[in-house]
Amino acid sequence: MAGGVNRKISAASARSHTRRAKQGSALVLPSGSFTKLLAVLFVGILALAYRAIQPAAPRIPGTPGGPPVTAPRIKLRDGRHLAYKEHGKPKDVAKYKIVFVHGFDSCRHDAVVANALSQEIIDDLGIYIVSFDRPGYGESEPDPKRTPKSIALDIEELADKLGLGSRFYVIGMSMGGQVVWGCLKYIPHRLAGTVLLAPVVNYWWPGFPANLSKEAYYQQFQQDQWTLRVAHYIPWLTYWWNTQKWFPASSVVAHHPDIFSPPDKAILSKLPLRRPHAAQVRQQGEYETLHRDMMIGFGTWEFDPMDLENAFPNGEGSVHLWQGDNDLLVPVMLQRFIAHRLPWIKYHELPQTGHVFPLAEGMCNAIVKTLLVGETTAFA
Template sequence: MLVVVAATSLFVTSVVSYAYRSLKPPPPKVCGKPNGPSVTSPRIRLSDGRHLSYRERGAPKDMAKYKVILVHGFDSSKDIYLPMSQEMMERLGVYILTFDRAGYGESDPNPERSVKSEAFDIQELADQMQLGSKFYVIGVSIGTYAIWACLKYIPHRLAGVSLVVPVINFWWPSFPAKLANEAYKKQPKRDQWKLSIAHHAPGLVYWWMTQKWFPYCSIMQRHPILFNKRDVETINNMSQVPMPNEHEIRQQGVHESLHRDIIVHFGKWEFDPMALENPFANNESSVYLWHGHEDKLVPFELQRYVVKKLPWIRYHEVSDGGHLMIHETGLCIAIFRELLLGEAPTASKEESMSPRGKENGNRKFTKIKISSISRTFKKYIQIQIPVVPFFVSQTDLFALTILSFPQIHLCRLIISEAPQFPPVPGYTAFMLGEPKKCMISRTGFVLLMGLMGMFYFATQLPPPKEISEADDDLPVITSTRIRLSDGRYLAYTERGVPKFKSNHKIVLVHGFGSSKEMNFLAPQELIDELKIYFLQFDRAGYGESDPNPNRSVKSEALDIQELADQLQIGSKFYVIGVSLGSYSTWSCLKYIPDRLAGVALVVPVVNYWWPSLPESLIKEDYRRRLVQWSIWVAHYAPGLLYWWVTQKWLPSTSVLEKNPVFFNNRDIDVLKTTPGFPMLTQDKLRERGVFDTLRNDFTVAFSHWEFDPMDLSNPLPQNQSSVHIWQGYEDKVVPFQLQRYVSSKLPWIHYHEVPDGGHLIVHYNGLSEAILRALLFQEKPL
């Protein structure tokens, strides 16, 4: 029996370890940093500290009549190939500024990259390069999500806009479900999986894009279905042009460049592009959209629907155009001339833009026979594959041999060189030849697909419940609330003596899974005697306070400051933070120290990523690994976390209640008379609002902070009051060793350690009174 248990444990551990390594992308190799590529291009430094690499071409900036920022697409860079001569650009009077988007080339990665952040990168680039109050923008392929963001967030900075073969997000709300679904089903199966994973489970994108079991992405595997005849001839022309910096595109890592692009573009946008308003309402300029009727990557049907919903966009559809139109000389010049000069392309011009006429070649097919040797079934399947060029990265040739699963044997492709197709820099052309017979176990295949399907659906986050004003389930607000400057509401409750009669005003910050209704067991007689006024509030997303999608350590302090100001509790006030709520208190010490009359941190959670914590102190702490794994899953695979905490097969959050792993004996006694953690029940966690609040709170608390608490200065240097930490020696959530280290680095903090205390000391009889007397009068506890 013990052998079986040990073997099972070893197997499970191995699987989890393998899964962790497969899901976790390696850190990027940042340019200019140790072990990173060198910096060879000019760069600007953005306000958040990142660097953006750029390239200038065309007419000199100070002499140019038109200034254009061109945004490159997928797997490209600032060195994007533009088939326009220097003479042509000078004749047009155009200055062109291209740049490496975040994570590409020599621009620093942005792990917080979003649709919105791309627009502000462009605006800051334009400002630092002194392009003026208005400038033109051109976006290519997937790079157009940055252009849609410009139309949304900085329309007042735009002189004109062109979107060239813009990639569509199938989940834009305005698309009719039937139209989007039909277009989605036309994508190759590998791309359907890729897009679905990027949208629903972005934490699995790195695994999907690097696994070798299945085809994962047509564009990265250079599948021939992506290129029409005109695209192939464009590739031929491009192959004659040297691209010496092509190797730099992915040099910082594929995850922060290519994968992040996919995650952001096909993720959940903050706006619907089809709800945008015309940025040029007075016809002072225009927005143009160019698309190829034979574009194999982006269905023209969806593009037509977009421009139908946005009639102010001028739409051009090239009848035999593919996805590489920007790299064709005639089309590239036409795109610039229309944007800058307002010259509409004519039919004759469009015909002359084609590199060749409309001759049609005969399509040849190879038949592949697949035999199944299941005992019950024997079946032959005929598959037709067009004989077209198959471009494979020279570094990825080994991927042509597909790995075998137990019971599933996939054939090895037999390839032969095809010199009749032009070479592409960095790639080798192959033709699909006659394959061998392949043996596939139907049982194994069905089992695999079933497991994958079960895993896929289990990891999807359910959509938030749509609530209209007429809905009977519309939540009823029962608490008083204030409206913050960003439009959110914060619910609060007032306790103790009336505010105007009080001598001491204290803001109480609740912990994880709690609310403004948390118990602080100070005797009423003491409260009346000392004339204490308590202000307790629901932190963002908790109780009846609105969620904050941009929650950060800093935002918590600013919420407290604005709450104090609107409730007029004075220029200075006390703050008591409990457990996970203590990160709000550390934030107050950092960002609003001038507002603090005194501070108490009760069993404050320690972030293992604070820079000053020595590795020797935290190396063997099992909680560190647990937190690290939880944070990774919460950030990259929230659907998986949601499934885990709500499934009923295995114990998950329910084991938290009264578990000696987390609570000592005194804590368990407390839990017998208190409600415990009502927000952590499975029924509560099935509510998306509750789940998202807890996940975001936990993620922010253990994120990489903007400051190190152990670098803080004493906010009360004149000893007019003090800062206190209260910790339980038997706390199993936060080790006392970490708390002692923190207080040793900050000698101005008064450290109190309860010998038999656990993590719930705030609920112990007499502790609240001791906390108040120490905070208000510097009385030492007995």
């Protein structure tokens, strides 16, 4: 009788074969799965990169979770609020009315001209000064659409809301000096006179000879050269560049001591170390203050200051530019070129002086008297 082979397979052996089969099959992906996996990983990497370059939403003053509003404010044409601070004589009795524009990483409390001006000159000449938080700083709401023109119109509206009259003076320091150029371009009919104190220059203004702006540009720290390149050429990466940890970013933002020259350090050593209002400056977030300043200040402007015409052709006002010859933040060679290109500007170059010269004792008295009554001193 024919018979087959009758083999019995144990349960343990069956399980062992089953496991090996399953393990082997796990290495084989269904058709197209690997491509889908790569796509998911790519999208995930893009999402992480997008989050890295996106700044956090600003903490708007007076809103839930935002800082409190402590300053008087006006409401602007687009609904934003602008915070301000008044100094000197009451505006309804003052003879001269001045708008002061603060610089980079500062606020309305850093109104150096108002803070350093002697009470005697304020009383004798009858001077009123208003300082304000530029958009995104302090308690002024940010302006995501800010341009050199929009900030000039903000100043005009501030003057109108406060009743400063048909004409007023504007003084801007450092980054605030850039704002004065915008005022000369867009609201010259409202100006009685202006002062630019060590105004920051944009190395990409077309009016500069290429070799001159290049020479001045490379006098900066290398990390600042890269920071400004990012702000100019790829502004959408400005937030990432200034918050990443791989490469050093702006030495100015980091308050590196070597950004100041020896004359600056001598002046600063005599001042109080503590600024009671320092926390207010960046309280809305660094993007809408420092980073946007970089993007606007060193971006592509819609006009070149060196193409401006004299705002006071009949001598009814004057424009003054004050600059130290030992300024490590703003190259004196570029200010000299501007003064040569625009001979209607009264140029005052101060020897052996740095960027913070307005803080020197008596300096603001000289600046203001030169502007208002044409009185020059040994400082000039």
